[in-house]
Amino acid sequence: MIRILLADDEHLIRGALAALLSLEDDLEVVAQAATGAEALATARVVRPDVAVIDLQMPDLDGVSVAQALSAELPSCSTMIVTSHGRPGHLKRALAAGVRGFLPKTVSSDVLATVVRTVHSGGRYVDPALAAEAISAGDNPLTPREADVLELALEGAPIDEIARRASLSPGTVRNYLSSAVGKTGASNRHEAARAARARGWI
Amino acid sequence: MIRILLADDEHLIRGALAALLSLEDDLEVVAQAATGAEALATARVVRPDVAVIDLQMPDLDGVSVAQALSAELPSCSTMIVTSHGRPGHLKRALAAGVRGFLPKTVSSDVLATVVRTVHSGGRYVDPALAAEAISAGDNPLTPREADVLELALEGAPIDEIARRASLSPGTVRNYLSSAVGKTGASNRHEAARAARARGWI
DNA sequence: CGACGGGCATGACATCTGTCATGGGTTTCT
DNA sequence: AGAAACCCATGACAGATGTCATGCCCGTCG
Secondary structure (H helix, E strand, O other): OEEEEEEOOOHHHHHHHHHHHHOOOOEEEEEEEOOHHHHHHHHHHHOOOEEEEEOOOOOOOHHHHHHHHHHHOOOOEEEEEEOOOOHHHHHHHHHOOOOEEEEOOOOHHHHHHHHHHHHOOOOEEOHHHHHHHHHHOOOOOOHHHHHHHHHHOOOOOHHHHHHHHOOOHHHHHHHHHHHHHHHOOOOHHHHHHHHHHOOOO | OEEEEEEOOOHHHHHHHHHHHHOOOOEEEEEEEOOHHHHHHHHHHHOOOEEEEEOOOOOOOHHHHHHHHHHHOOOOEEEEEEOOOOHHHHHHHHHOOOOEEEEOOOOHHHHHHHHHHHHOOOOEEOHHHHHHHHHHOOOOOOHHHHHHHHHHOOOOOHHHHHHHHOOOHHHHHHHHHHHHHHHOOOOHHHHHHHHHHOOOO
């Protein structure tokens, strides 16, 4: 019996996925979580075999959870499911030790199959996402540039970005300027959108 | 037995929801669709009692589907589930004859309950979304302000907005300034996002 | 009719942003 | 050890942007 931890902020989806997985004889959902932090805390207690984690959650990013999990519970394989599969996330996820990466558009039985695959030590990445990631090419942004651009996505003024990133406004402007150059945009907002479209953030 | 049509572009979610609904004795998922057009076509054939439709789908908007359904199949009650519940959508949905409106964050059994409610002629709108929609109030933007804000969404510089709207840059700035004031934002990008979030554009 | 609100435009001013030069600190690779 | 790349910061300058006052044209409503 494979013991599964399920994390998704959307209660309905989480419940539905749990129902689906429970239909399989060899799978058992032993815990559920609605946030990244909750997922981590729960995992430490129940020590599941496989963690199925949604990419976007209110507090902790799914990738961050995966990273923490693979460090703390090497016996637990992590896989990520997501609605909006952006190439950048896939790369980060693999770097974080994620064993499976699926968009929510896959058919229902694929999920169960992949759970078994990662549990037995294998890996699985959705072919379409993999192709996208490869064609997207390398991310020319430095980590800090990506951070700052991400904060700029919401349209916040530079001072707020600086506060949220704990940087000086001048530094923020430097990073943004550099990022604007690399994206070929004419201002940071356009740059942020372009970077997201290309999966760089 | 209540016969249900389920439409969601995310195969995994659709399957999971189907599994969930099928656990109920008095509910039966008689058809599934992955796009809005498909949902319409299928509904014409199977004539379900209740249609459960995702708001965001590749081709036809969930609201458009609901509108067509309520015109063509008045015997079929439509309800909408959504991940990102924007107040604007709720208003449009109700105008389109939707009987139930739920975010995907609700607990699993609420869904079944609401299916029964709308089937028996009732209505149900998630309280949190309803409150949001009410507090959002009417759209205070003038048509032109809305136009210009929409163009600003992509992060374009003012000169480009002016060209695309066939206005002088100064006029664009006036409209944007006014819109920024009405949204309480600190620049046009934030204003554009805020307006979209509230369903004003 | 006259007041009112919206659409459109211009000009002036203060502030915000983007760009560039510069410099010091750290890590990584050769 | 030295080079290269990244992180962080400051200062200066030009151009973009936000704000405000002002004006004209047009349609609507009382």
